[in-house]
Amino acid sequence: AQTVTQSQPEMSVQEAETVTLSCTYDTSESDYYLFWYKQPPSRQMILVIRQEAYKQQNATENRFSVNFQKAAKSFSLKISDSQLGDAAMYFCAYRRSNAGNMLTFGGGTRLMVKP
Amino acid sequence: DSGVTQTPKHLITATGQRVTLRCSPRSGDLSVYWYQQSLDQGLQFLIQYYNGEERAKGNILERFSAQQFPDLHSELNLSSLELGDSALYFCASSVRTDMNTEAFFGQGTRLTVV
Numbered sequence: 001a002q003t004v005t006q007s008q009p010e011m012s013v014q015e016a017e018t019v020t021l022s023c024t025y026d027t028s029e030s031d032y033y034l035f036w037y038k039q040p041p042s043r044q045m046i047l048v049i050r051q052e053a054y055k056q057q058n059a060t061e062n063r064f065s066v067n068f069q070k071a072a073k074s075f076s077l078k079i080s081d082s083q084l085g086d087a088a089m090y091f092c093a094y095r096r097s098n099a100g101n102m103l104t105f106g107g108g109t110r111l112m113v114k115p
Numbered sequence: 116d117s118g119v120t121q122t123p124k125h126l127i128t129a130t131g132q133r134v135t136l137r138c139s140p141r142s143g144d145l146s147v148y149w150y151q152q153s154l155d156q157g158l159q160f161l162i163q164y165y166n167g168e169e170r171a172k173g174n175i176l177e178r179f180s181a182q183q184f185p186d187l188h189s190e191l192n193l194s195s196l197e198l199g200d201s202a203l204y205f206c207a208s209s210v211r212t213d214m215n216t217e218a219f220f221g222q223g224t225r226l227t228v229v
Contacts, residue, residue: 042222043203043222043223043225044117044220044222044223045205045207045220046220047217050217091158101146101148101163101207101209101217101218102148102160102163102171102173103150103158103160103218104160105157105158105159106157107157108157108158
């Protein structure tokens with residue numbers, strides 16, 4: 001079974017600074033997707049960024065980028081120029097290539113942004 | 116707004132009772148997924164329906180069941196409720212089931228069992 005681990009229950013960053021959230025996963029599959037979701041106090045799960053395992057290039061979405069290390073099974077999220085609105089729970093998630101949208105989530109990291 | 120609508124937003128009920136959670140997927144989406152978010156278990160996949168048929172099951176208890184109707188809305192039925200069933204229940208929808216389609220989440224139903 002696949003597992004996703006987020007080892008940082010809480011992280012804190014100063015506004016305008018950069019922060020990196022860690023995620024590791026375990027799988028025997030070679031083809032899969034990885035995601036970072038944001039859950040603000042509104043509870044809405046919002047897709048931040050996704051990475052296809054077959055792509056070597058790291059995904060980037062504006063201030064959000066990932067460091068995907070397939071051999072190490074590591075998938076970290078870097079948030080640049082942190083804003084107060086980035087404060088939320090962040091979940092790393094895994095999906096097998098033939099598993100539709102059935103996601104396996106990590107335990108989450110609570111990000112606090114200090115003004 | 117993701118376009119996925121879940122009702123009710125909040126639900127408080129007693130142990131032993133039965134409740135029904137409703138999900139209306141985005142227009143055009145055929146696939147619906149149910150997830151449970153609890154303090155103990157984190158976010159877990161429960162069950163998936165595609166165009167009215169059950170497609171996949173995750174960690175769903177036998178006391179729980181779901182269905183997807185011809186108009187594509189879905190209901191999650193939770194019976195013989197226990198305190199441990201208190202959680203946030205999410206519905207997500209996507210156009211298809213393959214890996215190239217993104218799932219959009221509703222805002223969840225907060226269930227409190229007292």
